[in-house]
Amino acid sequence: MDKFIINGGKKLHGRVNISGAKNAAVAIIPATILAEGPCILENVPNINDVTIDLQILQEMGADVKLLDKSTIRIDTKHIRDTVVPYEMARRMRASYYFLGTLLTKFNHAKVSMPGGCDLGDRPIDQHLKCFKSLGADYSIEHGLVEINADKLIGTQIYFDKVTVGATINAMFASVKADGLTILENAAKEPHIVDLANFLNSLGADIMGAGTDVIKIRGVRKLGGTNYTIIPDQIEAGTFMVAAAATKGDVTVNGVIPKHLEPITSKLRKVGVTIEEHDDSVRVIGAERYERTNLKTMPHPGFPTDMQPQFAALLTLAKGTSILTEGIFDNRFRYVDELRRMGADISVDGKVAVIEGVERLTGAPVKVADLRAGAALIIAGLSADGITAIEEIQHIERGYEDMDVKLRGLGADIVKRRYPSDIKVAL
Ligand code: EPU
DSSP: OEEEEEEOOOOOEEEEEOOBOHHHHHHHHHHGGGOSSOEEEESOOOSHHHHHHHHHHHHTTOEEEEEETTEEEEEOTTOOOOEEOHHHHTTOGGGGHHHHHHHHHHSEEEEEOOOSOOOSOOOOHHHHHHHHHTTOEEEEETTEEEEEOSOOBOOEEEOSSOOHHHHHHHHHHHTTSBSEEEEESOOOOHHHHHHHHHHHHHTOEEEOBTBSEEEEEOOSOOOOEEEEOOBOHHHHHHHHHHHHHTTOEEEEESOOGGGGHHHHHHHHHHTOEEEEOSSEEEEEOOSSOBOOEEEBOSTTSBOGGGHHHHHHHHTTSBSEEEEEOOSOSOOOTTHHHHHHTTOEEEEETTEEEEEOOSOOBOOEEEOOSHHHHHHHHHHHHHSBSEEEEEOTHHHHTTOSSHHHHHHHTTOOEEEEETTTTOOOOO
Protein backbone atom coordinates (compact mmCIF):
# COMPACT_ATOMS: atom_id res chain seq x y z
CA MET A 1 0.00 0.00 0.00
CA ASP A 2 1.23 3.52 -0.78
CA LYS A 3 1.82 6.09 1.93
CA PHE A 4 2.61 9.78 1.94
CA ILE A 5 5.59 10.68 4.09
CA ILE A 6 5.64 14.34 5.05
CA ASN A 7 8.44 16.16 6.82
CA GLY A 8 6.39 19.06 8.16
CA GLY A 9 7.13 22.65 9.01
CA LYS A 10 7.93 23.99 5.52
CA LYS A 11 6.05 27.13 4.43
CA LEU A 12 4.34 26.57 1.09
CA HIS A 13 5.09 29.17 -1.56
CA GLY A 14 4.64 29.64 -5.31
CA ARG A 15 1.81 28.84 -7.73
CA VAL A 16 -0.35 25.76 -8.08
CA ASN A 17 -2.71 24.89 -10.95
CA ILE A 18 -6.11 23.49 -10.07
CA SER A 19 -7.55 20.52 -11.98
CA GLY A 20 -11.09 20.02 -13.24
CA ALA A 21 -13.85 19.49 -10.67
CA LYS A 22 -14.26 15.89 -9.49
CA ASN A 23 -17.93 16.21 -8.67
CA ALA A 24 -18.70 17.82 -12.04
CA ALA A 25 -16.65 15.21 -13.94
CA VAL A 26 -18.30 12.22 -12.25
CA ALA A 27 -21.71 13.54 -13.36
CA ILE A 28 -20.72 14.71 -16.84
CA ILE A 29 -18.97 11.46 -17.82
CA PRO A 30 -22.10 9.26 -17.29
CA ALA A 31 -24.09 12.04 -19.01
CA THR A 32 -22.28 11.29 -22.27
CA ILE A 33 -24.58 8.24 -22.50
CA LEU A 34 -27.33 10.73 -23.42
CA ALA A 35 -25.36 12.22 -26.33
CA GLU A 36 -26.08 10.97 -29.81
CA GLY A 37 -22.66 12.11 -31.03
CA PRO A 38 -19.11 12.09 -29.64
CA CYS A 39 -18.27 14.31 -26.68
CA ILE A 40 -14.87 15.88 -26.18
CA LEU A 41 -14.35 16.77 -22.53
CA GLU A 42 -11.55 19.12 -21.52
CA ASN A 43 -10.11 19.80 -18.07
CA VAL A 44 -10.97 16.28 -16.91
CA PRO A 45 -9.17 15.58 -13.61
CA ASN A 46 -6.80 12.63 -13.63
CA ILE A 47 -8.19 10.97 -10.48
CA ASN A 48 -9.29 7.45 -9.61
CA ASP A 49 -13.03 8.23 -9.54
CA VAL A 50 -12.79 9.42 -13.15
CA THR A 51 -10.85 6.29 -14.12
CA ILE A 52 -13.59 4.11 -12.62
CA ASP A 53 -16.29 6.08 -14.44
CA LEU A 54 -14.47 5.67 -17.75
CA GLN A 55 -13.94 1.95 -17.10
CA ILE A 56 -17.66 1.53 -16.48
CA LEU A 57 -18.43 3.27 -19.79
CA GLN A 58 -15.88 1.13 -21.63
CA GLU A 59 -17.20 -2.10 -20.12
CA MET A 60 -20.63 -1.09 -21.38
CA GLY A 61 -19.32 -0.64 -24.91
CA ALA A 62 -18.34 3.06 -25.15
CA ASP A 63 -15.33 4.19 -27.13
CA VAL A 64 -13.10 6.24 -24.81
CA LYS A 65 -9.91 7.92 -26.08
CA LEU A 66 -7.48 10.00 -24.09
CA LEU A 67 -6.53 12.91 -26.38
CA ASP A 68 -4.11 14.41 -23.86
CA LYS A 69 -3.61 14.34 -20.09
CA SER A 70 -6.90 16.12 -19.39
CA THR A 71 -8.88 15.80 -22.64
CA ILE A 72 -11.05 12.77 -23.37
CA ARG A 73 -13.20 11.82 -26.35
CA ILE A 74 -16.16 9.65 -25.47
CA ASP A 75 -18.50 8.05 -27.98
CA THR A 76 -21.31 6.08 -26.38
CA LYS A 77 -23.21 5.08 -29.55
CA HIS A 78 -22.36 1.37 -29.16
CA ILE A 79 -23.62 1.10 -25.59
CA ARG A 80 -26.40 -1.49 -25.36
CA ASP A 81 -25.89 -2.72 -21.82
CA THR A 82 -28.11 -1.23 -19.13
CA VAL A 83 -26.49 -2.96 -16.16
CA VAL A 84 -23.65 -1.59 -14.03
CA PRO A 85 -22.34 -4.52 -12.00
CA TYR A 86 -21.49 -4.54 -8.30
CA GLU A 87 -17.71 -4.83 -8.73
CA MET A 88 -17.69 -1.50 -10.62
CA ALA A 89 -20.46 0.44 -8.93
CA ARG A 90 -19.41 -0.29 -5.36
CA ARG A 91 -16.09 1.46 -5.99
CA MET A 92 -17.64 4.90 -6.20
CA ARG A 93 -20.68 6.69 -4.87
CA ALA A 94 -21.35 8.58 -8.09
CA SER A 95 -22.11 5.34 -9.94
CA TYR A 96 -25.76 6.15 -9.14
CA TYR A 97 -25.65 8.68 -11.99
CA PHE A 98 -25.85 5.72 -14.36
CA LEU A 99 -29.39 5.15 -13.04
CA GLY A 100 -30.67 8.44 -14.45
CA THR A 101 -28.74 8.40 -17.70
CA LEU A 102 -29.48 4.76 -18.61
CA LEU A 103 -33.13 5.22 -17.69
CA THR A 104 -33.47 8.14 -20.10
CA LYS A 105 -31.55 6.43 -22.86
CA PHE A 106 -32.99 2.89 -22.63
CA ASN A 107 -36.04 3.14 -20.31
CA HIS A 108 -34.22 0.64 -18.11
CA ALA A 109 -31.29 0.68 -15.66
CA LYS A 110 -29.88 -1.80 -13.19
CA VAL A 111 -27.10 -0.45 -10.99
CA SER A 112 -25.62 -1.76 -7.78
CA MET A 113 -26.42 0.32 -4.69
CA PRO A 114 -23.54 2.81 -4.51
CA GLY A 115 -20.32 2.63 -2.50
CA GLY A 116 -17.90 5.55 -2.05
CA CYS A 117 -16.88 7.54 1.04
CA ASP A 118 -18.39 6.22 4.26
CA LEU A 119 -19.80 9.40 5.77
CA GLY A 120 -22.71 7.79 7.62
CA ASP A 121 -26.19 6.98 6.42
CA ARG A 122 -26.52 7.96 2.74
CA PRO A 123 -29.97 6.96 1.50
CA ILE A 124 -31.08 7.39 -2.13
CA ASP A 125 -34.78 7.88 -1.39
CA GLN A 126 -34.88 11.29 -3.10
CA HIS A 127 -33.37 9.82 -6.29
CA LEU A 128 -36.00 7.08 -6.31
CA LYS A 129 -38.77 9.57 -5.60
CA CYS A 130 -37.74 11.57 -8.70
CA PHE A 131 -37.72 8.51 -10.96
CA LYS A 132 -41.13 7.47 -9.66
CA SER A 133 -42.59 10.98 -10.08
CA LEU A 134 -41.43 10.97 -13.69
CA GLY A 135 -43.28 7.69 -14.32
CA ALA A 136 -40.71 4.97 -13.62
CA ASP A 137 -41.02 1.90 -11.36
CA TYR A 138 -38.15 0.66 -9.26
CA SER A 139 -37.18 -2.30 -7.14
CA ILE A 140 -34.17 -3.04 -4.93
CA GLU A 141 -33.16 -6.70 -4.87
CA HIS A 142 -29.88 -8.49 -4.21
CA GLY A 143 -28.11 -5.15 -3.78
CA LEU A 144 -29.19 -3.87 -7.19
CA VAL A 145 -31.51 -0.98 -7.97
CA GLU A 146 -33.58 -1.72 -11.06
CA ILE A 147 -35.67 0.96 -12.78
CA ASN A 148 -38.08 0.63 -15.68
CA ALA A 149 -40.27 3.11 -17.48
CA ASP A 150 -42.56 2.90 -20.50
CA LYS A 151 -42.36 6.62 -20.85
CA LEU A 152 -40.96 9.46 -18.74
CA ILE A 153 -43.34 12.38 -18.30
CA GLY A 154 -42.45 15.86 -17.03
CA THR A 155 -43.69 16.72 -13.54
CA GLN A 156 -43.10 18.90 -10.50
CA ILE A 157 -40.71 17.52 -7.88
CA TYR A 158 -40.05 19.01 -4.45
CA PHE A 159 -36.94 17.66 -2.74
CA ASP A 160 -37.55 16.96 0.97
CA LYS A 161 -33.86 17.62 1.50
CA VAL A 162 -31.33 19.58 -0.56
CA THR A 163 -29.36 16.89 -2.38
CA VAL A 164 -26.72 17.21 -5.07
CA GLY A 165 -27.02 13.62 -6.26
CA ALA A 166 -30.80 13.53 -6.56
CA THR A 167 -30.90 16.95 -8.26
CA ILE A 168 -28.47 15.61 -10.86
CA ASN A 169 -30.35 12.34 -11.35
CA ALA A 170 -33.63 14.27 -11.71
CA MET A 171 -32.02 16.37 -14.45
CA PHE A 172 -30.90 13.19 -16.22
CA ALA A 173 -34.30 11.53 -15.98
CA SER A 174 -36.23 14.60 -17.16
CA VAL A 175 -33.99 15.94 -19.90
CA LYS A 176 -35.87 13.98 -22.60
CA ALA A 177 -39.15 13.47 -20.73
CA ASP A 178 -42.40 14.66 -22.29
CA GLY A 179 -43.11 18.27 -21.33
CA LEU A 180 -41.85 20.39 -18.46
CA THR A 181 -40.24 19.21 -15.21
CA ILE A 182 -39.83 21.66 -12.34
CA LEU A 183 -37.38 20.80 -9.57
CA GLU A 184 -37.95 22.71 -6.34
CA ASN A 185 -35.56 22.95 -3.38
CA ALA A 186 -32.85 21.87 -5.81
CA ALA A 187 -29.14 21.89 -4.95
CA LYS A 188 -27.20 24.95 -6.19
CA GLU A 189 -23.59 23.74 -6.19
CA PRO A 190 -21.29 24.96 -9.02
CA HIS A 191 -21.21 21.41 -10.44
CA ILE A 192 -25.02 21.45 -10.80
CA VAL A 193 -24.63 24.53 -13.01
CA ASP A 194 -21.75 22.89 -14.87
CA LEU A 195 -23.81 19.79 -15.58
CA ALA A 196 -26.75 21.91 -16.81
CA ASN A 197 -24.38 23.83 -19.10
CA PHE A 198 -23.00 20.54 -20.41
CA LEU A 199 -26.49 19.13 -21.09
CA ASN A 200 -27.56 22.40 -22.72
CA SER A 201 -24.49 22.19 -24.96
CA LEU A 202 -25.88 18.81 -26.14
CA GLY A 203 -29.19 20.53 -26.96
CA ALA A 204 -31.10 20.23 -23.66
CA ASP A 205 -33.42 22.96 -22.43
CA ILE A 206 -32.54 23.53 -18.76
CA MET A 207 -33.07 26.85 -17.00
CA GLY A 208 -32.46 28.03 -13.46
CA ALA A 209 -29.52 25.79 -12.48
CA GLY A 210 -27.72 27.55 -9.63
CA THR A 211 -31.04 28.61 -8.06
CA ASP A 212 -33.34 26.35 -6.06
CA VAL A 213 -35.86 26.04 -8.91
CA ILE A 214 -34.65 24.28 -12.05
CA LYS A 215 -36.94 24.00 -15.08
CA ILE A 216 -36.27 21.29 -17.62
CA ARG A 217 -38.25 21.10 -20.83
CA GLY A 218 -37.79 17.67 -22.38
CA VAL A 219 -36.22 17.59 -25.84
CA ARG A 220 -36.28 14.84 -28.50
CA LYS A 221 -32.62 14.65 -29.32
CA LEU A 222 -29.27 15.42 -27.72
CA GLY A 223 -26.16 15.69 -29.94
CA GLY A 224 -22.43 15.65 -29.20
CA THR A 225 -20.33 18.51 -27.83
CA ASN A 226 -16.95 19.96 -26.88
CA TYR A 227 -17.06 20.96 -23.25
CA THR A 228 -14.61 22.24 -20.62
CA ILE A 229 -15.23 21.15 -17.02
CA ILE A 230 -15.05 23.84 -14.31
CA PRO A 231 -12.11 23.96 -11.89
CA ASP A 232 -12.42 22.01 -8.65
CA GLN A 233 -13.34 24.45 -5.89
CA ILE A 234 -12.62 21.88 -3.18
CA GLU A 235 -9.12 21.14 -4.50
CA ALA A 236 -8.56 24.92 -4.66
CA GLY A 237 -9.90 25.35 -1.12
CA THR A 238 -7.65 22.54 0.11
CA PHE A 239 -4.55 24.27 -1.27
CA MET A 240 -5.75 27.59 0.19
CA VAL A 241 -6.02 26.05 3.65
CA ALA A 242 -2.68 24.26 3.24
CA ALA A 243 -1.04 27.59 2.34
CA ALA A 244 -2.59 29.23 5.40
CA ALA A 245 -1.73 26.35 7.76
CA THR A 246 1.93 26.46 6.76
CA LYS A 247 2.04 30.30 7.04
CA GLY A 248 2.90 30.30 3.36
CA ASP A 249 2.25 32.50 0.33
CA VAL A 250 0.57 30.60 -2.52
CA THR A 251 -1.24 31.65 -5.67
CA VAL A 252 -3.95 29.14 -6.51
CA ASN A 253 -4.35 29.32 -10.26
CA GLY A 254 -7.10 28.48 -12.73
CA VAL A 255 -10.05 28.94 -10.37
CA ILE A 256 -13.40 30.73 -10.41
CA PRO A 257 -13.04 33.00 -7.32
CA LYS A 258 -16.84 33.31 -6.99
CA HIS A 259 -17.07 29.53 -6.35
CA LEU A 260 -14.56 29.93 -3.51
CA GLU A 261 -16.43 32.68 -1.63
CA PRO A 262 -17.64 30.56 1.33
CA ILE A 263 -14.05 29.34 1.83
CA THR A 264 -12.42 32.72 1.22
CA SER A 265 -14.65 34.52 3.67
CA LYS A 266 -13.97 31.99 6.48
CA LEU A 267 -10.23 32.13 5.85
CA ARG A 268 -10.33 35.93 6.00
CA LYS A 269 -12.33 35.75 9.20
CA VAL A 270 -9.59 33.80 10.99
CA GLY A 271 -6.88 36.20 9.77
CA VAL A 272 -5.65 34.88 6.41
CA THR A 273 -4.96 37.53 3.74
CA ILE A 274 -6.51 36.70 0.37
CA GLU A 275 -6.15 38.63 -2.86
CA GLU A 276 -8.68 37.75 -5.56
CA HIS A 277 -7.78 38.05 -9.23
CA ASP A 278 -9.72 37.09 -12.39
CA ASP A 279 -8.85 33.40 -12.32
CA SER A 280 -6.57 33.02 -9.32
CA VAL A 281 -6.42 33.76 -5.61
CA ARG A 282 -3.29 34.55 -3.61
CA VAL A 283 -3.28 33.27 -0.05
CA ILE A 284 -0.88 34.87 2.41
CA GLY A 285 -0.65 33.14 5.76
CA ALA A 286 -0.10 34.62 9.21
CA GLU A 287 1.79 33.41 12.29
CA ARG A 288 -1.36 32.34 14.20
CA TYR A 289 -5.09 32.41 13.47
CA GLU A 290 -8.18 33.43 15.37
CA ARG A 291 -10.76 30.89 16.50
CA THR A 292 -14.06 30.62 14.67
CA ASN A 293 -17.28 28.62 14.51
CA LEU A 294 -18.59 27.09 11.35
CA LYS A 295 -21.51 25.02 10.19
CA THR A 296 -21.53 23.15 6.91
CA MET A 297 -24.52 23.73 4.66
CA PRO A 298 -25.56 23.23 1.05
CA HIS A 299 -24.09 25.79 -1.40
CA PRO A 300 -23.66 28.75 -1.00
CA GLY A 301 -23.09 27.77 2.64
CA PHE A 302 -19.76 26.48 3.88
CA PRO A 303 -19.08 23.16 2.04
CA THR A 304 -18.99 19.92 3.98
CA ASP A 305 -16.16 18.86 1.66
CA MET A 306 -13.94 21.53 3.29
CA GLN A 307 -14.88 20.84 6.91
CA PRO A 308 -12.04 18.39 7.75
CA GLN A 309 -9.38 20.63 6.15
CA PHE A 310 -10.63 23.61 8.19
CA ALA A 311 -10.56 21.52 11.33
CA ALA A 312 -6.88 20.82 10.68
CA LEU A 313 -6.24 24.57 10.40
CA LEU A 314 -8.22 25.40 13.53
CA THR A 315 -6.29 22.89 15.66
CA LEU A 316 -3.54 25.54 15.69
CA ALA A 317 -5.78 28.62 16.13
CA LYS A 318 -6.03 30.71 19.32
CA GLY A 319 -8.94 29.58 21.50
CA THR A 320 -11.95 27.31 21.05
CA SER A 321 -13.58 26.70 17.65
CA ILE A 322 -16.86 24.87 17.16
CA LEU A 323 -17.55 22.96 13.96
CA THR A 324 -21.04 21.71 13.20
CA GLU A 325 -21.50 19.20 10.38
CA GLY A 326 -24.84 20.01 8.79
CA ILE A 327 -24.84 17.51 5.90
CA PHE A 328 -23.48 14.10 6.88
CA ASP A 329 -23.83 11.99 10.06
CA ASN A 330 -20.25 10.80 10.22
CA ARG A 331 -17.70 13.25 8.89
CA PHE A 332 -15.34 13.40 11.86
CA ARG A 333 -13.44 10.20 11.16
CA TYR A 334 -10.16 12.13 10.99
CA VAL A 335 -10.41 13.38 14.59
CA ASP A 336 -8.71 10.43 16.30
CA GLU A 337 -5.84 10.74 13.84
CA LEU A 338 -5.43 14.49 14.48
CA ARG A 339 -5.43 13.74 18.21
CA ARG A 340 -2.48 11.41 17.62
CA MET A 341 -0.68 14.48 16.27
CA GLY A 342 -1.43 16.50 19.40
CA ALA A 343 -4.72 18.18 18.44
CA ASP A 344 -7.25 18.80 21.20
CA ILE A 345 -10.65 17.93 19.70
CA SER A 346 -13.78 16.44 21.21
CA VAL A 347 -16.79 15.29 19.23
CA ASP A 348 -20.40 15.00 20.31
CA GLY A 349 -22.64 13.81 17.50
CA LYS A 350 -22.36 16.30 14.65
CA VAL A 351 -20.40 18.89 16.66
CA ALA A 352 -16.64 19.05 17.12
CA VAL A 353 -15.04 21.34 19.69
CA ILE A 354 -11.45 22.25 18.90
CA GLU A 355 -9.19 23.78 21.54
CA GLY A 356 -6.31 25.39 19.65
CA VAL A 357 -2.85 24.09 20.57
CA GLU A 358 0.60 25.66 20.03
CA ARG A 359 1.92 22.87 17.81
CA LEU A 360 1.16 19.54 16.17
CA THR A 361 3.74 16.79 15.97
CA GLY A 362 4.14 14.29 13.14
CA ALA A 363 2.78 10.77 13.68
CA PRO A 364 1.73 7.69 11.70
CA VAL A 365 -1.92 8.22 10.72
CA LYS A 366 -4.55 6.49 8.62
CA VAL A 367 -7.01 8.01 6.13
CA ALA A 368 -10.70 7.11 6.51
CA ASP A 369 -12.14 9.04 3.57
CA LEU A 370 -11.18 11.52 0.85
CA ARG A 371 -11.42 14.84 2.72
CA ALA A 372 -10.19 13.27 5.95
CA GLY A 373 -7.07 12.49 3.93
CA ALA A 374 -6.76 16.13 2.84
CA ALA A 375 -7.04 17.21 6.49
CA LEU A 376 -4.24 14.82 7.52
CA ILE A 377 -2.01 16.16 4.75
CA ILE A 378 -2.60 19.72 5.95
CA ALA A 379 -1.90 18.70 9.53
CA GLY A 380 1.26 16.86 8.44
CA LEU A 381 2.50 19.88 6.48
CA SER A 382 2.10 22.16 9.49
CA ALA A 383 3.35 19.69 12.15
CA ASP A 384 6.87 19.33 13.52
CA GLY A 385 8.55 16.16 12.28
CA ILE A 386 7.46 13.22 10.17
CA THR A 387 3.88 12.24 9.41
CA ALA A 388 3.33 8.93 7.59
CA ILE A 389 -0.13 8.79 6.03
CA GLU A 390 -1.60 5.36 5.25
CA GLU A 391 -4.55 4.40 3.03
CA ILE A 392 -3.87 7.22 0.57
CA GLN A 393 -6.01 5.54 -2.08
CA HIS A 394 -8.87 7.54 -0.56
CA ILE A 395 -7.00 10.76 -1.36
CA GLU A 396 -6.20 9.64 -4.90
CA ARG A 397 -9.89 9.09 -5.60
CA GLY A 398 -10.34 12.84 -5.70
CA TYR A 399 -7.05 14.77 -5.84
CA GLU A 400 -4.85 14.78 -8.94
CA ASP A 401 -1.11 14.49 -8.22
CA MET A 402 -1.50 15.91 -4.72
CA ASP A 403 2.09 15.11 -3.72
CA VAL A 404 3.54 16.44 -6.99
CA LYS A 405 1.62 19.71 -6.68
CA LEU A 406 2.67 20.12 -3.03
CA ARG A 407 6.32 19.45 -3.87
CA GLY A 408 6.02 22.22 -6.48
CA LEU A 409 5.13 24.52 -3.58
CA GLY A 410 8.17 23.49 -1.55
CA ALA A 411 6.58 20.80 0.64
CA ASP A 412 8.70 17.87 1.74
CA ILE A 413 6.29 15.06 0.79
CA VAL A 414 7.02 11.78 -0.95
CA LYS A 415 4.93 8.79 -1.92
CA ARG A 416 6.36 5.47 -0.76
CA ARG A 417 5.22 1.97 -1.61
CA TYR A 418 4.95 -0.31 1.40
CA PRO A 419 6.09 -2.92 2.08
CA SER A 420 8.11 -3.16 -1.16
CA ASP A 421 10.14 0.02 -0.44
CA ILE A 422 11.31 -1.35 2.88
CA LYS A 423 14.40 -3.50 2.80
CA VAL A 424 14.30 -5.85 5.75
CA ALA A 425 17.75 -6.85 6.99
CA LEU A 426 17.88 -10.62 7.54
N1 EPU B 1 -29.75 12.42 1.15
C1 EPU B 1 -30.93 11.78 1.48
N2 EPU B 1 -31.61 11.14 0.49
C2 EPU B 1 -31.17 11.11 -0.80
C3 EPU B 1 -29.97 11.77 -1.14
C4 EPU B 1 -29.28 12.42 -0.13
O1 EPU B 1 -31.35 11.80 2.63
O2 EPU B 1 -31.83 10.51 -1.64
C5 EPU B 1 -29.02 13.12 2.20
C6 EPU B 1 -27.61 12.57 2.39
O3 EPU B 1 -27.61 11.45 3.24
C7 EPU B 1 -26.90 13.77 2.97
C8 EPU B 1 -27.57 14.96 2.28
O4 EPU B 1 -28.82 14.46 1.81
O5 EPU B 1 -27.15 13.84 4.34
C9 EPU B 1 -26.81 15.53 1.12
O6 EPU B 1 -26.47 14.50 0.21
P1 EPU B 1 -26.17 14.80 -1.32
O7 EPU B 1 -27.09 14.01 -2.15
O8 EPU B 1 -26.13 16.29 -1.52
O9 EPU B 1 -24.71 14.23 -1.45
P2 EPU B 1 -24.14 13.27 -2.54
O10 EPU B 1 -24.74 13.57 -3.87
O11 EPU B 1 -24.18 11.88 -2.03
C10 EPU B 1 -22.27 14.93 -3.26
C11 EPU B 1 -20.78 14.87 -3.40
C12 EPU B 1 -20.14 14.82 -2.03
C13 EPU B 1 -20.55 16.06 -1.26
C14 EPU B 1 -22.08 16.17 -1.20
C15 EPU B 1 -22.58 17.44 -0.55
C16 EPU B 1 -20.52 13.71 -5.48
C17 EPU B 1 -20.12 12.48 -6.18
N3 EPU B 1 -20.44 13.69 -4.16
O12 EPU B 1 -22.63 13.75 -2.57
O13 EPU B 1 -18.76 14.85 -2.25
O14 EPU B 1 -20.04 16.01 0.04
O15 EPU B 1 -22.62 16.11 -2.54
O16 EPU B 1 -22.09 18.56 -1.21
O17 EPU B 1 -20.87 14.71 -6.10
C18 EPU B 1 -16.51 14.63 -1.65
O18 EPU B 1 -16.23 15.13 -2.75
O19 EPU B 1 -15.67 14.46 -0.73
C19 EPU B 1 -17.89 14.23 -1.40
C20 EPU B 1 -18.23 13.40 -0.43
